Amino acid sequence: MNLRQAIGDARFAITVEVAPPKGTDVTEVLNASRMLAPHVHALNVTDNQSSVMKLSSLGFSIRLMQEGLNPVFQVTCRDRNRIGLQGDLLAAASFGIDTVLALTGDHPRMGDHPEAKPVYDIDVIGLLETIRMLNQGRDLSGNELESGPADFFPGASVTPSPANMDAQLFKMERKVKAGARFFQTQAVFDVPVFAEFMKRARDFGVPVMAGIILLKNAGMAKFMNANIPGVTVPKGIINELKDTDKKDRRAKSVEIGARIVGEVKDLVQGVHMMPLGWDKEAVAVLEQAGIGLQ
Amino acid sequence: MIVGQQKSLDDIWRMIAPFSRVLVVGCNECMAAAHAGGEAEVAELASALRIRARNEGRELEVFEFTPKRLCEPEYVAEVLAEVARCKADLVLSLACGVGVNSVADQAADLFVLPAVDTLFMGTGAEHGVWLEYCAGCGECVLEYTGGLCPVARCSKGLMAGPCGGTRDDGSCEVSPDVPCVWKLILERATRLGTRERLLEMPLFKNWSKSSSGSPRRLVREDLRIPTEDCKEGDTR
Numbered sequence: 269m270n271l272r273q274a275i276g277d278a279r280f281a282i283t284v285e286v287a288p289p290k291g292t293d294v295t296e297v298l299n300a301s302r303m304l305a306p307h308v309h310a311l312n313v314t315d316n317q318s319s320v321m322k323l324s325s326l327g328f329s330i331r332l333m334q335e336g337l338n339p340v341f342q343v344t345c346r347d348r349n350r351i352g353l354q355g356d357l358l359a360a361a362s363f364g365i366d367t368v369l370a371l372t373g374d375h376p377r378m379g380d381h382p383e384a385k386p387v388y389d390i391d392v393i394g395l396l397e398t399i400r401m402l403n404q405g406r407d408l409s410g411n412e413l414e415s416g417p418a419d420f421f422p423g424a425s426v427t428p429s430p431a432n433m434d435a436q437l438f439k440m441e442r443k444v445k446a447g448a449r450f451f452q453t454q455a456v457f458d459v460p461v462f463a464e465f466m467k468r469a470r471d472f473g474v475p476v477m478a479g480i481i482l483l484k485n486a487g488m489a490k491f492m493n494a495n496i497p498g499v500t501v502p503k504g505i506i507n508e509l510k511d512t513d514k515k516d517r518r519a520k521s522v523e524i525g526a527r528i529v530g531e532v533k534d535l536v537q538g539v540h541m542m543p544l545g546w547d548k549e550a551v552a553v554l555e556q557a558g559i560g561l562q
Numbered sequence: 563m564i565v566g567q568q569k570s571l572d573d574i575w576r577m578i579a580p581f582s583r584v585l586v587v588g589c590n591e592c593m594a595a596a597h598a599g600g601e602a603e604v605a606e607l608a609s610a611l612r613i614r615a616r617n618e619g620r621e622l623e624v625f626e627f628t629p630k631r632l633c634e635p636e637y638v639a640e641v642l643a644e645v646a647r648c649k650a651d652l653v654l655s656l657a658c659g660v661g662v663n664s665v666a667d668q669a670a671d672l673f674v675l676p677a678v679d680t681l682f683m684g685t686g687a688e689h690g691v692w693l694e695y696c697a698g699c700g701e702c703v704l705e706y707t708g709g710l711c712p713v714a715r716c717s718k719g720l721m722a723g724p725c726g727g728t729r730d731d732g733s734c735e736v737s738p739d740v741p742c743v744w745k746l747i748l749e750r751a752t753r754l755g756t757r758e759r760l761l762e763m764p765l766f767k768n769w770s771k772s773s774s775g776s777p778r779r780l781v782r783e784d785l786r787i788p789t790e791d792c793k794e795g796d797t798r
Binding site: 346350372373374375377378386388389390391392393394397408425426427429431432434435436438439442454497498500 | 717719722724726727729730731742752765767
């Protein structure tokens with residue numbers, strides 16, 4: 269069962285993020301994807317995540333399809349104009365890829381080619397509207413697609429930032445109106461704050477999957493607090509990691525992740541794991557939290 | 563105003579190496595306001611070049627001239643007259659890029675070089691600080707956004723609300739010096755009761771009207787001077 273079917277059947281949806289390599293050899297990430305696949309409905313393929321140049325999201329999404337796995341094709345507006353975006357969406361569809369996560373995309377300044385010219389010809393709301401047009405059998409200029417309507421299942425992201433909740437909910441509502449059928453959130457650590465966000469986000473009636481990042485150590489948590497907008501790791505969690513021996517950190521990280529999943533699972537319709545290399549630990553989190561594929 | 567910043571003296575020195583009679587030309591409007599190329603900066607740069615030439619034992623004559631501005635033919639004509647008067651072999655421009663192009667277009671055999679990096683259209687927000695306010699996109703959206711421009715002032719030029727990169731203090735993740743303009747737009751729209759207007763803004767911008775199209779040209783027929791064979795009132 270893939271993500272589209274899981275959401276369609278109102279099951280608890282589970283996805284995990286995989287990042288294509290900086291290079292041409294996909295063996296390692298394919299192996300990781302094969303290991304993760306039985307535990308999730310789909311694998312999100314990142315699109316030059318954090319503006320760091322990698323093998324393309326489309327390319328690796330196709331590889332996953334060829335392996336019989338379910339990709340979520342992540343598409344940002346940073347590197348392609350409306351012509352390139354539509355072309356890549358059609359290419360994805362021709363390989364049977366229908367589930368797309370539409371994103372604005374980090375600014376190039378954040379990545380490893382900071383002098384690059386960003387595109388942002390259209391933004392994520394425009395991208396969702398573009399997908400809607402393709403699903404109606406037309407391109408953005410109104411020209412008919414020779415193959416008839418496409419059949420994309422688009423999702424979007426949201427940052428449940430307490431400091432900017434009004435602005436984020438404004439954008440989220442626009443994404444819903446532009447056709448987003450599911451949401452994957454930025455990492456959640458502070459569950460009471462997230463619960464406040466969900467009180468309002470629930471009204472949109474679109475399934476929300478809580479983002480889960482595994483904290484590898486206290487330093488990573490502090491770094492995220494300082495550098496990732498909208499992410500707040502509570503002091504208590506930082507202290508827990510600090511007070512844990514290095515050899516027990518992975519177990520502690522899994523314990524914290526599983527606890528957060530356990531606390532948010534009744535607030536949301538799914539979870540989206542972002543293991544950042546700790547793939548086995550991500551599976552362990554799901555197992556410890558008692559979350560399996562339904 | 564157009565905001566610019568003088569290039570480093572080393573860069574300018576490298577550029578002018580082949581020349582021996584340099585006319586430093588300023589602009590008494592935008593570049594004067596930007597403290598990059600008004601009369602004062604022209605004098606300052608000319609002195610710096612003279613001192614460096616003396617220190618390095620190089621033959622260099624430096625002249626100074628600052629017209630009202632350099633972006634229109636009548637002022638370029640003044641500069642060309644000055645070039646002839648001092649027999650300059652180079653115009654070193656402290657005007658914006660428009661001035662440099664204007665000279666190059668009108669004087670086919672004259673060298674002209676930029677001593678300023680032209681930056682943006684903006685304002686001097688406080689002494690010594692200039693901010694970009696307009697991108698000249700050719701299709702103004704300020705009617706929807708309460709006067710604050712997402713094209714020029716959002717790092718990504720987003721058209722439909724903020725991205726996830728707004729920091730807790732309201733700054734942009736790209737630079738803590740830049741406020742998230744979408745946060746400001748939303749707060750202002752909430753105060754003015756105009757949030758619905760934001761939803762009316764075109765999602766798909768027509769970039770062919772911007773500098774992403776082809777070089778732009780504005781023709782106002784009502785202002786053009788009729789040519790001999792087509793005078794006003796002529797109904798042929």
